[in-house]
Amino acid sequence: MAIEVRIPTILRTYTDGQKAVEGTGDTLAELFADLETRHTGIQARIVDGGELRRFVNVYLNDEDVRFLDGINTKVADGDNVTILPAVAGGMA
Amino acid sequence: MLTITQALVDQIVAHARKDHPDEACGVVAGPAGSDRPERFIPMLNAAMSPTFYEFDSGDLLKLYREMDDRDEEPVVIYHSHTATEAYPSRTDISYANEPGAHYVLVSTADTDGLGDFQFRSYRIVEGEVTEEEVTVVETY
Numbered sequence: 001m002a003i004e005v006r007i008p009t010i011l012r013t014y015t016d017g018q019k020a021v022e023g024t025g026d027t028l029a030e031l032f033a034d035l036e037t038r039h040t041g042i043q044a045r046i047v048d049g050g051e052l053r054r055f056v057n058v059y060l061n062d063e064d065v066r067f068l069d070g071i072n073t074k075v076a077d078g079d080n081v082t083i084l085p086a087v088a089g090g091m092a
Numbered sequence: 093m094l095t096i097t098q099a100l101v102d103q104i105v106a107h108a109r110k111d112h113p114d115e116a117c118g119v120v121a122g123p124a125g126s127d128r129p130e131r132f133i134p135m136l137n138a139a140m141s142p143t144f145y146e147f148d149s150g151d152l153l154k155l156y157r158e159m160d161d162r163d164e165e166p167v168v169i170y171h172s173h174t175a176t177e178a179y180p181s182r183t184d185i186s187y188a189n190e191p192g193a194h195y196v197l198v199s200t201a202d203t204d205g206l207g208d209f210q211f212r213s214y215r216i217v218e219g220e221v222t223e224e225e226v227t228v229v230e231t232y
Contacts, residue, residue, distance in 0.1 A: 008156075009165075010189045055187055057149045064149045084152055087135075087169060089184035090115060090144035091176045 003031055003075050006082040014042040028058065029071045031081065046083060047071065055086040094194045094213040095227045096120070096129050096168070103132045105198055105209060108172035111137065112200040115145040120168035121159050128232055129167040129194075142174045144183070168213075170196035177201070178210035180221050188216035194224070 002022040007015050015021050021039065025031035029047070036043035046056050051071055058065045059082040065073045075081065100120055108116045117137050120129035133155065138148035147155070159165060169190060173181075178197035180188070188195060199210040215222045 008189070010191065057152060059149075059153055062153060064153075066149070082153065082156075084156055085189035086146055086149070086187060087117070087119075087152060087189075088139075088144070088146035088187045089171060089181065090139070090141065091173045091181050091183070 002077060003079045003081055005031070005035065006080070008084050010085055011042060011045055011083065014039040014045070024077075025075060027069075027071070028052075028060070028065060028073050028075060028081070031075055032071075055088055057084045057086055058082070059084070093225045093227060094129075094168070094196070095127075095229060095232070097232065098228050098230060100129055100132055100168075101211060101228055103134075104168075104170050104196065105211065107134045108170075108198045108200050111172070113142045113174050114140055115142060115172050115174055117145040117147065117169075117171040119155065119166045120170070121162075121164040122167035124163050124165045127167060131164065145171050166190055166193050168196050169193045170198065172198045172200050174200050178212045180214055180216060185216055185219055185221060191215075191217040 002024055004020055005023055006020045023031045023034040025034050032043045032046055046053060052058055060068060060073055061080050107118060115137055118134040121131040121133060122128045135147045135151060137145040139146045178199040195214045195216050197212050213224050213226045215224060
């Protein structure tokens with residue numbers, strides 16, 4: 001068992017086009033570090049300065065992890081993690 | 093080039109006018125790989141701001157799940173500018189994460205006048221903006 005991570009289109013360049021990959025770790029931070037070992041470059045697109053990037057949404061089993069413990073949210077085998085860049089902008 | 097029906101253009105413009113002075117935003121989904129916008133999906137601007145828009149994070153997840161299940165992609169991602177022209181701002185460019193999408197911008201800055209309502213479309217790929225022609229058709 002592992003943690004399934006769904007990858008958005010924009011980050012599939014790091015996963016050879018795969019829509020979902022698997023990883024391990026006890027927290028999201030560890031999970032993203034684990035993904036980095038096989039998908040070089042992906043971690044920096046999600047994490048910045050030890051925190052989740054402001055305009056990247058990460059969901060654990062459909063819950064936005066900002067309402068959980070952010071990057072320190074605990075994860076376990078069988079969990080599903082979804083990464084989605086925010087759709088945002090504005091005139092400023 | 094963006095080819096889109098008059099009915100969809102009208103829906104996007106109506107949404108932008110309704111939410112003015114806040115920025116309106118949404119998606120027109122279409123079959124994956126078709127480049128044909130079909131399903132109009134107005135989104136809530138969670139920022140509720142005249143200068144910023146952001147899809148609510150829960151709505152965003154639902155939207156992408158639904159498109160995935162239906163084998164669709166976001167063919168058009170639209171939003172309005174309420175006081176400036178319909179051209180992507182620096183903010184728009186830095187958060188543009190769908191290189192395959194047509195980024196449609198409408199400007200409601202002229203809603204009190206009878207001037208042309210701006211409806212323009214762009215590709216935004218790796219920080220580079222390219223305006224494209226918009227062809228409005230009755231049906232595909």
